[in-house]
Amino acid sequence: MPGDPTMKHLAYHDADRVTVAMDVDYPDGASTGWHAHPRAQLLHAIEGVMTVRSEAGTWVVPPSRALWLVAGMKHEVRMSGAVKIRTVFIDATALDHLPKQSRVVSVSPLLRELIVAAVRIPLDYPGYCRDARLMRLLIDEIREADVLPLHLPSPRELRVRRICEGLLADPASSSTAEQWGRQLGVTARTVHRLFVRETGMTFAQWRDQARLLIALQRLAQAERVIDVAFDCGYASQSAFTAMFRRHFGKPPSEFYR
Structure with missing residues (x-):
């Protein structure tokens, strides 16, 4: 400041x-x-x-x-x-x-x-x-x-925190709860249970929310919508735009105008 x-x-x-x-x-x-x-x-x-x-x-x-x-x-x-x-x-x-x-x-x-x-x-x-x-x-x-809904809860449990850190570092990652579970030596069911207990969200909900908030930050830097979409794990710009419009009532190209 x-x-x-x-x-x-x-x-x-x-x-x-x-x-x-x-x-x-x-x-x-x-x-x-x-x-x-x-x-x-x-x-x-x-x-x-x-x-x-x-x-x-x-x-x-x-x-x-x-x-x-x-x-x-x-x-x-x-x-x-x-x-x-x-x-x-x-x-x-x-x-x-x-x-x-x-x-x-x-x-x-x-x-x-x-x-x-x-x-x-x-x-x-x-x-x-x-x-x-x-x-x-x-x-x-x-x-x-x-x-x-612009909040991303932070887990305290170390295994969930490790997953969340990985998702934030690579929002385009398509790794599933089962794949993360194998890395951590637990089942996919345990991953899902821990996410809900620690964050109040499912694994998929937390990942989607993380992608959305990262996208907001990058759009504020005037990055191209198509680059943000692919880097945040969306299959296409149109899929990203549809998600964005559902959350905010307008497409990303108009959000900061």
Whole structure:
């Protein structure tokens, strides 16, 4: 993060107001390093793509989405493309009906404009004024935001972790659960059972999700759709486009426009 991120965040962590917001821009490839915040955080990029890692897993957060991070969660943010972050810090202990788990949420046009406007509000805004009303409306919009499936759970079990690392290193791999099981000295049934227990997903579901999130990262780098499709294990560009449209309602060529 440009400057001293620790010092910059401290003012927002210690603010008297329940809800405050800040902005910061990053170059392509930058990383925040591992850190945590005492407040809950809504992390939104108006440009670029964020990949956020935590012990609970990985989230990919493109524009028109945001990541809700619960207070105290240790995480790292990596940037794909030049990224302009607008983030809201919230003392969730002072408010009801906010998410209890970290998640990617949709950002409506109204929520986006509220986030952008909140960044311009000073930390010491009066409690009963237009700025305070705007912040309350922002909270209401966060409560109503739809949850999106852009999370890749991280397993703790060593054998499952080894498989996941292999799938991430080579998303085009067609190795089956049975083939992975032979490498690890277990049956395919055991592989499937461990995946569901560790990640809440089947082996195939986890692999498909990993491919999707890797594709999002690469598309943010303006790579050709056909190259991303083949490198992520799809038989054709049309098969990749059909999957992408099912998830996001638009083809990959239009996603970042």
